Every structure is written in structure tokens, then in C-alpha cells.
Amino acid sequence: MNDAIGIHPRTSVLIKGACPHDCPDTCSLLTTVEDGIATKVQGNPVHPHTDGVLCTKVSRYTERTYDPERILHPLKRVGPKGSGQFEPVSWDAALNDIAARLKGIAARDPQAILPYSYCGTMGQVQGESMAARFFHKLGASLLERTICSTAGGEGLTHTLGGKVGMKVEFFAEARLILIWGSNPIASNLHFWRYAQAAKRAGARLVCIDPRKTETADKCHEHIALRPGTDGALALALMHELITHDWLDHAYIEQHTVGWPALRERVLLWNSERAAEICGVPPEQIRTLARDYGTTPQSAIRLNYGMQRVHGGGNAARAVACLPALTGAWRHRAGGLLLSSSGVFPVNKAALQRPDLLAGRAPRTINMVTIGDDLLREASQALGPKIEALVVYNSNPVAVAPDSGRVVQGFARDDLFTVVLEQFKTDTVDYADYVLPATTQLEHWDVHSAYGHTDVLLNRPAIAPVGEAKPNTQIFRELAARMGFTEPCFADDDEALCRMAFRHDGVDQVDFDLLLAQGFATVPVPDAPFANGNFPTPSGKCEFFSERLAAQGLDGLPDHVPNYEAAGTSTAYPLAMISPPARNFLNSSFVNVQSLRDIEGEPLLEINEVDAAARGITAGAVVRVFNQRGEYRCKAAVSRRARPGVVNGLGVWWRKLGLDGSNVNQLTSQRLTDLGRGPVFYDCLVQVEVDQRAALA
Numbered sequence: 091m092n093d094a095i096g097i098h099p100r101t102s103v104l105i106k107g108a109c110p111h112d113c114p115d116t117c118s119l120l121t122t123v124e125d126g127i128a129t130k131v132q133g134n135p136v137h138p139h140t141d142g143v144l145c146t147k148v149s150r151y152t153e154r155t156y157d158p159e160r161i162l163h164p165l166k167r168v169g170p171k172g173s174g175q176f177e178p179v180s181w182d183a184a185l186n187d188i189a190a191r192l193k194g195i196a197a198r199d200p201q202a203i204l205p206y207s208y209c210g211t212m213g214q215v216q217g218e219s220m221a222a223r224f225f226h227k228l229g230a231s232l233l234e235r236t237i238c239s240t241a242g243g244e245g246l247t248h249t250l251g252g253k254v255g256m257k258v259e260f261f262a263e264a265r266l267i268l269i270w271g272s273n274p275i276a277s278n279l280h281f282w283r284y285a286q287a288a289k290r291a292g293a294r295l296v297c298i299d300p301r302k303t304e305t306a307d308k309c310h311e312h313i314a315l316r317p318g319t320d321g322a323l324a325l326a327l328m329h330e331l332i333t334h335d336w337l338d339h340a341y342i343e344q345h346t347v348g349w350p351a352l353r354e355r356v357l358l359w360n361s362e363r364a365a366e367i368c369g370v371p372p373e374q375i376r377t378l379a380r381d382y383g384t385t386p387q388s389a390i391r392l393n394y395g396m397q398r399v400h401g402g403g404n405a406a407r408a409v410a411c412l413p414a415l416t417g418a419w420r421h422r423a424g425g426l427l428l429s430s431s432g433v434f435p436v437n438k439a440a441l442q443r444p445d446l447l448a449g450r451a452p453r454t455i456n457m458v459t460i461g462d463d464l465l466r467e468a469s470q471a472l473g474p475k476i477e478a479l480v481v482y483n484s485n486p487v488a489v490a491p492d493s494g495r496v497v498q499g500f501a502r503d504d505l506f507t508v509v510l511e512q513f514k515t516d517t518v519d520y521a522d523y524v525l526p527a528t529t530q531l532e533h534w535d536v537h538s539a540y541g542h543t544d545v546l547l548n549r550p551a552i553a554p555v556g557e558a559k560p561n562t563q564i565f566r567e568l569a570a571r572m573g574f575t576e577p578c579f580a581d582d583d584e585a586l587c588r589m590a591f592r593h594d595g596v597d598q599v600d601f602d603l604l605l606a607q608g609f610a611t612v613p614v615p616d617a618p619f620a621n622g623n624f625p626t627p628s629g630k631c632e633f634f635s636e637r638l639a640a641q642g643l644d645g646l647p648d649h650v651p652n653y654e655a656a657g658t659s660t661a662y663p664l665a666m667i668s669p670p671a672r673n674f675l676n677s678s679f680v681n682v683q684s685l686r687d688i689e690g691e692p693l694l695e696i697n698e699v700d701a702a703a704r705g706i707t708a709g710a711v712v713r714v715f716n717q718r719g720e721y722r723c724k725a726a727v728s729r730r731a732r733p734g735v736v737n738g739l740g741v742w743w744r745k746l747g748l749d750g751s752n753v754n755q756l757t758s759q760r761l762t763d764l765g766r767g768p769v770f771y772d773c774l775v776q777v778e779v780d781q782r783a784a785l786a
């Protein structure tokens with residue numbers, strides 16, 4: 091008996107939540123709370139997609155939540171920008187000063203204020219609800235949230251009509267799975283579990299990826315194409331389907347638009363031509379086409395890794411044509427999945443209240459080009475200079491391309507920067523004020539997903555740590571100080587959760603079920619396009635897009651070469667890609683010691699042929715450089731890199747790198763063909779042994 095020995099009885103409860111991170115899996119979490127302290131975070135065994143399993147990152151969530159490095163109090167800058175020197179201040183002092191500064195700028199032109207946010211949390215509430223209301227009311231510049239998925243998203247939308255596709259659970263029944271531009275063992279673990287079930291049942295798995303990933307190791311075949319050549323590969327696959335008549339003519343006839351035009355385009359793309367561009371043997375393309383064309387239950391798991399290049403939108407369009415040619419959509423275990431986010435009936439207008447703009451149409455800034463935008467002077471065409479930046483749910487100094495320019499912009503002494511954060515990221519180092527934000531264990535939220543079709547509710551498990559506040563609360567309190575009196579600024583977080591899926595007073599998702607079991611499934615037919623019914627203007631799969639043609643763009647998908655295509659520069663002969671690390675999530679978790687210990691240190695994977703040609707040995711410090719900048723790290727001489735391509739894994743924090751930078755020092759601010767997205771993997775570099783390190 092605890093009482094008998096003088097110890098308080100322990101209360102232990104299990105709280106249902108949702109993983110907030112930018113991951114397709116959106117897992118259902120069970121947090122054990124003992125005497126108000128979260129002691130364990132586990133996967134919910136009742137939620138089918140989670141199936142009781144979490145990734146390594148989030149199974150250590152208590153370590154992250156109680157990390158001694160958590161920001162627990164509002165901070166005000168005392169040192170130069172970038173130095174990360176702050177002193178604690180009270181919430182009142184911080185918010186009063188921030189409101190006064192924003193009011194002063196807004197009186198001249200509110201468009202000089204820019205919110206900068208992405209998916210640090212994917213929650214509908216701690217993402218863009220109260221924050222969007224605040225900036226809409228203010229009339230601040232709008233932000234194009236393009237840093238991840240807009241090229242592929244647009245490509246898919248112009249072909250299938252939206253971010254829609256196969257239900258992820260039916261990959262388990264497929265007979266052939268193409269894992270295309272995706273490394274699910276690292277970044278989509280719960281899909282990989284379905285793929286493994288299919289493999290055990292005899293399915294063939296093919297991985298299409300320049301890098302020999304841990305996923306490629308476990309597939310039957312690996313097609314190691316050059317970065318940015320997926321469009322050519324898809325066109326050649328279609329060519330083979332046509333010449334061998336592995337086509338579902340009835341499906342094409344009834345459920346597609348633009349077949350004669352597509353056929354004509356595709357006939358220009360035989361496998362030899364594509365093989366030359368992709369840097370793979372033509373037989374590999376022909377064999378894949380035969381398998382794909384003759385296996386009715388063929389399923390494609392496309393992921394965003396293949397669209398971070400100039401032609402990413404067109405490549406996604408080309409791949410999305412494949413299942414309509416073979417009629418794979420007729421089967422629930424056939425078709426394609428890039429993102430399921432389009433199936434969720436989110437009421438964005440209720441959450442974000444664009445009506446608060448009241449007829450104003452502020453300019454839009456693309457988050458990809460934040461480096462250039464921060465360094466631009468006022469102009470008639472582009473509007474005022476950016477004078478204030480409010481960053482939340484993002485770490486742009488580490489994740490945005492061309493970081494030499496980004497850092498220069500953030501270092502501007504005449505820029506007023508507020509950062510809402512949990513940890514002292516690279517971006518925090520440049521803030522004038524840092525406001526401590528709660529983590530998922532400390533606030534309410536509701537989540538849609540992009541790798542399955544369930545809505546999840548997140549209840550707070552513990553009280554906020556230190557003086558941290560939810561993003562919503564910070565914007566509520568700022569709104570009050572700005573004098574915004576609309577009742578919507580008083581909505582509490584639970585009310586916002588209830589609003590997220592309610593239209594005209596009717597819940598589109600059962601909120602009582604969410605409260606009771608933590609998740610609810612959005613009804614989607616098992617084989618959504620078995621009988622056409624694509625959400626396109628024509629209702630068909632659009633091989634040819636009238637909408638694109640009307641914009642003066644190519645109505646058909648094509649291969650659009652990289653801006654910096656391999657072999658086009660003698661100064662920078664190697665193509666660099668920088669895909670996700672397994673134990674980080676973008677730049678999140680880099681600060682968690684036990685996870686950083688697993689990842690080790692920033693590395694550049696280089697093939698033995700390219701290493702030998704440069705006198706690079708394993709573990710040598712190398713200088714990686716191009717016209718935009720240079721970056722030093724250690725070399726990993728590895729067959730994970732194909733000849734001609736180097737891989738710089740994970741978005742490391744700059745301050746943890748060898749000389750305070752990361753791979754984004756080299757990436758460019760150019761934009762994709764569709765969707766105005768980033769081209770992180772369209773980047774030529776040269777690599778050499780670092781002379782400083784070699785002499786030392």
C-alpha cells in the first residue's frame with residue numbers, strides 16, 4: 091500500500107492522440123500519464139493503420155517533450171542576429187512589444203508583414219486556424235505553402251482530379267508494387283507493412299530511385315535512374331504498353347480523355363531513348379513494362395521524392411496515366427497512391443476565415459524563394475520590402491533552398507522576426523523574439539492524413555511544459571493586443587477541432603466517435619475509379635488537360651529535363667540529391683540526442699568510382715560545392731550512391747554541421763514546371779577532398 095509507506099498513490103491514465111509530424115502515416119498515439127507526467131508514448135493497437143507500431147522517432151517522444159533544451163519562456167534577442175543570444179522576458183512584455191511593432195508596420199502597409207509556416211505540425215488547429223485568421227485580419231502578405239508537394243500535387247490534380255487514389259490497405263493485396271520516388275522504410279513505415287504483406291503473399295516489388303535505399307535492398311528489383319528522369323521512364327513504359335497492346339481498350343474508351351494525342355506523344359519514346367536519359371539498361375524498362383502490363387493488380391506507390399526537380403509536375407502526370415492505360419483502377423489492389431489528402435472534407439474557410447480579408451487581395455510570397463524575397467527592395471510591381479516575419483511550424487533557415495541567401499535575409503538588421511518554437515533551431519538564432527510553443531502532448535488538435543483515409547483527434551495528455559502556449563493561444567493573445575474584436579478570435583481549441591469537419595452545421599466526420607476512439611474513417615469506395623468517376627472537370631482520367639492547355643502549357647505530359655541535368659556541366663559533374671534521413675523528420679528530431687546518435691553525423695554518400703576519381707577515401711572530409719556555395723562533411727564511399735549521383739541525407743541543423751551549414755547551401759531557388767515547388771534534387775555539384783582537413 092503506497093499510503094502506508096508515505097508515497098502518494100500514483101494515478102496512471104492513457105490519453106489518445108495523433109502524431110503531428112509531416113509523415114504520411116499519421117499514427118494514433120497512446121500516451122501514458124503518471125501523476126501528470128507523460129512516461130510513455132505508444133502506437134494504438136486498435137487503429138488499423140498504426141497497428142500498435144510507431145517509428146523510432148516518435149516512440150521516444152517523451153525524450154523530446156522533456157528535453158532540457160526545450161524553450162520554456164519567451165526570449166528576447168540580446169546578441170547579434172544569428173548568435174542565438176537571448177534573455178528571458180515575460181509573456182506580457184514580449185506580446186506587447188510584438189503587437190506595437192506589427193501595428194507600426196501595418197499602419198504603413200500590412201503586406202510588409204509575412205507569416206512563414208509549414209508542417210511542423212500537420213494539425214488543422216495548431217497549423218493554419220487562429221494563425222490564418224490573425225494574418226487575414228491584418229492583411230499581411232499571403233504565403234504560398236509550396237516547399238514540399240505542390241508539383242506532384244498539381245500533376246496529379248491535372249490528371250486524376252485531386253490528391254486521391256488507392257486506399258493504402260489494399261496494397262497488401264497487390265501482385266506487383268512499384269515503389270516510385272519513395273523510401274517507405276524510412277519515411278512511410280506503415281505503408282511498408284502493407285507492401286511486406288503483399289510480398290509475403292507472392293507479390294513482386296520494384297523500387298524506382300536513384301539511391302539504393304534500405305527499401306531498394308528489400309525489393310526484388312531496383313531501377314536506379316538518374317534524378318529527374320522519371321517522366322522519360324513513364325513515357326517509355328507507356329510506349330511498351332502500346333506496342334505490345336497491354337492496354338485495357340474499354341477502360342481507355344470510357345474513362346479517359348486525350349488518348350489519340352497521348353498515343354502520338356508516347357510513340358516518340360522508345361525504351362532506348364528513355365534508357366539513355368535515365369541511365370538504366372533498356373531491357374530493365376522493357377521487363378518492367380511487361381510485368382506492369384500483364385499484372386492486373388499492379389499498384390504504384392508514388393512519393394514526393396520524384397517531383398523535387400524541374401519537371402516534377404509533368405513526371406507525376408506521366409506516371410498517373412499508367413493505371414488508366416492498363417485498367418488497373420478496376421481492382422481495389424490496382425492503381426496509384428501519391429497522397430490521400432484530397433478525400434478529407436476539411437472546412438478550411440471556417441478555420442482560416444479568408445473573409446477577414448474584407449475584399450483586400452494581399453500579394454503572395456512563395457516560401458521556396460524566401461531567400462531572394464527577404465533581400466528584395468520595395469518595388470511597384472512586387473510591393474513593399476518585407477519588414478517583419480512571423481515564423482511558426484517551420485525551420486526555414488535549415489530547410490529552405492539556397493541557404494546562403496536565406497541566412498543573409500534573416501540576418502538583416504532592419505527585419506523584425508518572431509519565431510514560435512519548441513527548440514532552439516537555426517531559425518530561432520535569428521529571431522528578435524522567440525515564443526515557446528507547446529508540443530502535441532500539451533494541446534488539442536484534429537488531423538487529416540496523406541497516407542491513409544482516417545481522421546484523428548489529439549487530446550492534450552499533459553499540462554504545457556514551462557510557460558509554453560499553443561500556437562492558437564499565442565495568436566489569440568496577439569489578436570487582443572492588436573485590437574481585433576471579431577468573436578472568432580475567442581474560439582477555443584476544442585471548438586476549432588469541432589469546426590474542422592463541419593459544413594453548414596452538419597458534422598462530416600463523427601465527432602463523438604473521434605472523442606470515444608480517437609479516429610474515424612472517411613468513407614471512400616474500395617476501388618474509387620473502377621467505373622471512372624474521376625474528380626476532374628471531364629469526370630475522366632485526363633491524359634490531355636484542357637486546363638493546362640488553356641494556360642498556354644503543354645496539355646500532355648512530357649519529359650522536362652532538369653535545370654541542372656547530369657552531364658551538362660564540366661565544372662559540376664555530379665548530381666546531388668538530399669532525401670530524408672530515417673531518424674529525423676525534415677529538420678525535426680535532429681536535436682534529440684539519442685536519434686542524432688543513430689544518424690551519426692552529416693555524410694555525403696559517393697559511389698566508389700566517383701570517389702576513386704577524386705582521391706576520396708571513406709571518412710575523408712570533403713568539400714561539396716557549386717556556384718551557390720560550399721558545404722563540408724564526411725564522405726561515405728558507398729554503393730547506395732550510383733555513379734554520377736551523390737546523396738546528402740537528411741536536413742541537418744546547420745549549427746551541427748562541420749562549418750555551420752548544410753546541404754541547402756547548394757540547392758537552388760528555381761521552381762518546378764507545375765505548382766511553383768522547390769527543386770531540391772535538381773542540383774549539380776563538384777566534390778573534392780577538403781584541403782584544410784587534409785593538411786590538419
Ligand SMILES: Nc1nc2c(c(=O)[nH]1)N[C@H]1C(S)=C(S)[C@@H](COP(=O)(O)OP(=O)(O)OC[C@H]3O[C@@H](n4cnc5c(=O)[nH]c(N)nc54)[C@H](O)[C@@H]3O)O[C@H]1N2
Pocket residue numbers: 112113114238239270271272273274276277278298299300301303316317318319320393394395396397399667669670671672673674675676771
Ligand atoms: N523518417 C522520415 N520520414 C519522413 C520525412 C523525413 O524527413 N524523415 N519526411 C516527410 C515528408 S516532409 C514527406 S514530404 C514525406 C515524403 O517524403 P519524400 O521526400 O518523398 O521521401 P521518401 O518517401 O523517403 O522518398 C524520397 C526518395 O526519392 C528518391 N529520389 C530522389 N530524387 C528522385 C528522382 O528524381 N526520381 C525518383 N524516382 N526518386 C528520387 C530519394 O532517393 C528517396 O529515396 O515523407 C515524410 N516522412
Ligand SMILES: Nc1nc2c(c(=O)[nH]1)N[C@H]1C(S)=C(S)[C@@H](COP(=O)(O)OP(=O)(O)OC[C@H]3O[C@@H](n4cnc5c(=O)[nH]c(N)nc54)[C@H](O)[C@@H]3O)O[C@H]1N2
Pocket residue numbers: 112207208209210211216237238239482483484485486489490510511512513515527528529530561668669670675676677678741753754757770
Ligand atoms: N535539401 C532538402 N531540403 C528539404 C527537403 C529535402 O528533402 N531536402 N524536404 C523539404 C520538405 S519535403 C519539407 S516538407 C520541408 C519541411 O520543412 P519544415 O516544415 O520547416 O519542417 P521541419 O524542419 O520539420 O521544421 C518544423 C519545425 O516546427 C516546429 N514545430 C513542431 N510543432 C510545432 C508547434 O505546434 N508549434 C510551433 N510553433 N512549432 C512547432 C518543430 O520544432 C520544427 O523546428 O523541408 C524541405 N527541405
Ligand code: SF4
Pocket residue numbers: 109110111113114115116117144145146147148149279280675
Ligand atoms: S512520424 Fe510517421 S511513422 Fe512516426 S509516429 Fe509519426 S506518423 Fe507514425
Ligand SMILES: [Mo]
Pocket residue numbers: 112237238239
Ligand atoms: Mo514534405
